[in-house]
Amino acid sequence: MKLIVLGGGIVGVTTAWCLAKDGHEVVVVERHKAAASETSFANAGLVAPGHALTWASPRAPKILLKSLFQDGQALRLKFSTDPRMWIWCLKFLRNCTQERAVVNTVRKLKLCVYAQQALRGVVAETGIAYDGIRKGLLYVYRDEASLERGIANMKILRDHGQRMDIVDADAIGGIEPALQASRDKIAGGLYCPDDESGDAHTFTLALAERCRAEHGVEFRFDTTITGFEASSDRVDRVITDRGTIAADAFVLALGSYSPILARKLGLSIPVYPVKGYSATLPIDGRNGAPDVGGVDENNLVAWCRMGDRLRLTATAEFSGFDTSHSPGDFDTMLNAARDLFPQGANYDKPSYWACLRPMTPEGTPIFGRGRHRNFWINTGHGHMGWTMACGAARIATDLIAGRKPEIDTAGMIYGMPKH
Ligand SMILES: Cc1cc2nc3c(=O)[nH]c(=O)nc-3n(C[C@H](O)[C@H](O)[C@H](O)COP(=O)(O)OP(=O)(O)OC[C@H]3O[C@@H](n4cnc5c(N)ncnc54)[C@H](O)[C@@H]3O)c2cc1C
Helix, strand or coil, X not given: CEEEEECCCHHHXXXXXXXXXXXXXXXEECCCCCCCCCCCCCCCCEECHHHCCCCCCCCHHHHHHHHHHCCCCCEEECCCXXXXXXXXXXXXXXXXXXXXXXXXXXXXXXXXXXXXHHHHHHHHHHCCCCCCECCCEEEEECCHHHHHHHHHHHHHHHHCXXXXXXXXXXXXXXXXXXXXXXXXXXXXXXXXXXXXECCHHHHHHHHHHHHHHHHCCEEECCCCXXXXXXXXXXXXXXXEECEEEECCEEEECCHHHHHHHHXXXXXXXXXXXXXXXXXXXXXXXXXXXXXXXXXXCCCCEEEEEECCEEEEEEEEEEECECCCCCHHHHHHHHHHHHHHCCCCCCCCCCEEEEEEEEECCCCCCEECECCCCCEEECECCHHHHHHHHHHHHHHHHHHHHCCCCCCCCCCCECCCCCC
């Protein structure tokens, strides 16, 4: 069967890989000159089932409300006239009960664990080098009260089998020697020995090349999708700025832009862009760079070593499709990183980036199809698309083949009840 994957981010490329291995002829259509040029370009790099907590929690409404009136928050909701944002927010708020937070978190965790194994499978099979580090991840808290809260919040992950050790500042310094010097700034944390890290951008580029070289996947770069030619229950062609392309089936993997194109087929995809910022610093021979990635939970700043670079990311901002940034947007993350890792990188040479997490209200992605029987969905991986991609690609491929996915997809199938 000939399949067109719409979008060449990590989700599109991993999907193309799985489909090609399943024996399909695959074309990937991407508007940029290369794969992974948008959200998959400079994310935090954490492969983190240990951070699978859903954002929609009983505490979230208060945090969102506060962000409307106070600057400098890690979560920023800006007043907007975009009705789609408010509809998304209403759906998000409906997921903020304890009961739904538990259901959504457990689903996310199961998908993340499955996907991490799938990622390891792809790495073992291809030997792709992507600055991967398998030394676990650390989630650190600056004070006792937030540590207690963090332990309570993470309990659900531990209860569902995720290995997470509660560690004091001394133990943290033992796990990551780069944190020895800042022990007095940390109350304690959680260490997840099974979590890992790596550069999603490097991985995606290398996998795209394997797709092309080993499985004949065709990449149509510099090609913007503008619409579809469809009948009542089938899509025949995708319309692009370089002409139309026919296929037997299609997979929607356009990240935050998925709802815009899907609307043309009458699909209502509940994905909204949530902007994040990232700074990449050269380590330049500094001797205090961490190997073990993690999150400074009080500042919601993630750090991750990628070879001779240190990646920092922070902030969840609702500001539509705007990806602009200015140096001031990075102050919090740079200050937090300097505080924890004074010798961690050359802080005078940051490269800045901002991009959009394709978030669903539940935090779980969307699979399946709508009225058009040959138009499949694999989108909405939110803040965990690097972690989820290889597993999500397998699920999408299984569904297209008519096979039962290897994990339960309840709540993740388009048009089916969420709860
Ligand atoms: C700051 C930040 C930190 C993050 N950290 C982590 C992390 O530590 N761990 C983790 O697991 N996840 C993380 N994520 C999330 C992860 O990066 C995303 O979930 C993932 O990259 C989404 O991949 P995608 O392929 O769906 O989207 P994208 O990478 O955005 O790919 C979609 C592609 O579709 C293309 N496209 C869109 N419209 C069109 C069109 N009309 N025609 C042609 N092409 C089009 C785009 O150019 C793009 O290349 C982070 C995200 C952010 C923003």
